[in-house]
Amino acid sequence: MQNIGDKFLKHKLDNEINDIYTEIENAQMRKANLLLDMGIMTYEKIRKSIIIDDSFDNICDEILEIDKLIYNNNLKIKSLEESSKELVCECGNVLNLENNFCPSCGKKIEVEEEYLIECTRCNALNEDDSIYCGCCGAKL
Numbered sequence: 001m002q003n004i005g006d007k008f009l010k011h012k013l014d015n016e017i018n019d020i021y022t023e024i025e026n027a028q029m030r031k032a033n034l035l036l037d038m039g040i041m042t043y044e045k046i047r048k049s050i051i052i053d054d055s056f057d058n059i060c061d062e063i064l065e066i067d068k069l070i071y072n073n074n075l076k077i078k079s080l081e082e083s084s085k086e087l088v089c090e091c092g093n094v095l096n097l098e099n100n101f102c103p104s105c106g107k108k109i110e111v112e113e114e115y116l117i118e119c120t121r122c123n124a125l126n127e128d129d130s131i132y133c134g135c136c137g138a139k140l
């Protein structure tokens, strides 16, 4: 039969073990964050050719693919949002996309065409006044 003293001791030990587990978890989390920081710093240095080591190539290629996916999805959102926007004439009249002239004031409707330049590194399309690629960060 267990006496109360034993139960108390067991409870105290369980608490102590839990505290140690928590400390280990916190340490692992801090380590993971530091490794993440180190990864970001390393990636920057690889891109600037400060670190030249082709054993990183596969990881870098994967990161580039992920960057492209994020970039292209952001572009998709942007164009979806723009296509839902109303076209409004200077006179305040709301236009249909197929109108060439404003039915209210007769003004010719010019839809601005955006010129895009392609990144030589990742082939993402960027606005023509961009200096760096919005997708991969390469100089355009």
Ligand SMILES: [Zn+2]
Pocket: 089, 090, 091, 092, 093, 102, 103, 104, 105, 106, 107
């Ligand atoms: Zn008008």
Ligand SMILES: [Zn+2]
Pocket: 119, 120, 121, 122, 123, 124, 133, 134, 135, 136, 137, 138
């Ligand atoms: Zn790029």
